Amino acid sequence: MEDSKKIEEFEAKIAAGQKIEPKDWMPEAYRKQLIRMMSQHAHSEIVGMLPEGNWITRAPSLRRKAILLAKVQDEAGHGLYLYSATETLGIDRTELLSQLHTGKAKYSSIFNYPTLTWADIGAIGWLVDGAAIMNQTALARGSYGPYSRAMVRICKEESFHNRQGYEIMMHLAQGTPEQKEMAQDALNRWWWPAIMMLGPSDDQSPNSEQLMRWKVKMESNDAIRQRFIDRTVPQAEFIGLTIPDKDLKFDAATGHYTHGPINWEEFFEVIKGNGPCNAKRLKARTDADKKGRWVREAAVAYAAKREKEKLIA
Amino acid sequence: MSDTQWPLWEVFVQANPGIPHKHVGNVHAADAEMAIQNARDVYTRRSEGISIWVVPAAAISASSPEDQGAFFEPSNDKPYRHPTFYKIPEGVKYL
Numbered sequence: 001m002e003d004s005k006k007i008e009e010f011e012a013k014i015a016a017g018q019k020i021e022p023k024d025w026m027p028e029a030y031r032k033q034l035i036r037m038m039s040q041h042a043h044s045e046i047v048g049m050l051p052e053g054n055w056i057t058r059a060p061s062l063r064r065k066a067i068l069l070a071k072v073q074d075e076a077g078h079g080l081y082l083y084s085a086t087e088t089l090g091i092d093r094t095e096l097l098s099q100l101h102t103g104k105a106k107y108s109s110i111f112n113y114p115t116l117t118w119a120d121i122g123a124i125g126w127l128v129d130g131a132a133i134m135n136q137t138a139l140a141r142g143s144y145g146p147y148s149r150a151m152v153r154i155c156k157e158e159s160f161h162n163r164q165g166y167e168i169m170m171h172l173a174q175g176t177p178e179q180k181e182m183a184q185d186a187l188n189r190w191w192w193p194a195i196m197m198l199g200p201s202d203d204q205s206p207n208s209e210q211l212m213r214w215k216v217k218m219e220s221n222d223a224i225r226q227r228f229i230d231r232t233v234p235q236a237e238f239i240g241l242t243i244p245d246k247d248l249k250f251d252a253a254t255g256h257y258t259h260g261p262i263n264w265e266e267f268f269e270v271i272k273g274n275g276p277c278n279a280k281r282l283k284a285r286t287d288a289d290k291k292g293r294w295v296r297e298a299a300v301a302y303a304a305k306r307e308k309e310k311l312i313a
Numbered sequence: 314m315s316d317t318q319w320p321l322w323e324v325f326v327q328a329n330p331g332i333p334h335k336h337v338g339n340v341h342a343a344d345a346e347m348a349i350q351n352a353r354d355v356y357t358r359r360s361e362g363i364s365i366w367v368v369p370a371a372a373i374s375a376s377s378p379e380d381q382g383a384f385f386e387p388s389n390d391k392p393y394r395h396p397t398f399y400k401i402p403e404g405v406k407y408l
Contacts, residue, residue, distance in 0.1 A: 021378065023375065023377070023378045024378045025378075025379070070358075073354075073358070074358070077354070077355050077358065080340065080355050081338060081355070084338055084339050084340070085338075087321070087339075092318065093318040093341065094316060094317075094318050097318075150338075157359075293316060296316070296317050296318070296319065296343075297317065299319065299343035299344075299347065300317055300319065300343050302343065302344075303343040303344035303347075306344065307344075
């Protein structure tokens, strides 16, 4: 049994706004939940490179191509910060990757949708990164030091992702009727998945009071979703695009938008592995891991050889 | 040979000349040279640094959080190490 005095001290520290650091004592449930959340987040950054990487060779201009390359490189960096931060909880990266490859660990549902047109790259930056920022700015206030610091850094970089996506949509929306239609089509396909990626509604996912108290979770899914909708709807209106929700309306009394019903059945199917691209994404990751293995081994052999040469010389 | 993700290196970045290197995170790399290159790509993509140090994570020894109180206690009861401990009459200059 865990020492109740230790738990008391741990909770007092969090209540006082202090961060928990890797070598500090922490309850097993706290460690487990963080490993689950942080590794899921790391996997999402890495798998998230796939749908966007799909368009690097076909970006419509050199400017767009350079931007997309930089964005995808940022996602790789975010994955690395997060794997590193997760490792501080006493699990190594080989184990984390094996959990992804065997399907034991999940990644964000959103990356199981295909990127069919160039406008999808705009929609991802605007909506998917936009929704992720809502979630991540909340997590930056969380209690675990390494996770919170990674979030602060990631949020700063995501802001570029968000803006470049909106700029793509804006240009298309102001272009030819075909281009505008392409932007609207991308919004139609990405809106609901983006709304859903913020997680099940509060009545389906009772936020454990404990996770809130431990500042592992900072806000409920529905609260974050509401903020995302409130901020994003006027952005769509500004560029003349229509949110694909006929029930969406502004409630002057509350100052918030109310939205139509969310198709949670689709969300849970995608989580279970039955989304349009689940198998493709996982195969791309496991292939990369297998094909990269000789590179990892060669680098270690080369480092050992150079070390030996240094000793002789 | 079992699969490897390479040894872990702690990364320190100096943001500007004349200030200390600060810990920013870590990277996996086969050797020091690769660790410095990876650290550049991961931690200084937006001109965050002018110099990078990498240290094998296994080479770092740290004080223990459990002993924090007792370990740092000797400095807590010596307020006379701070200039504010001394009462100097008003009017005395340059002290």
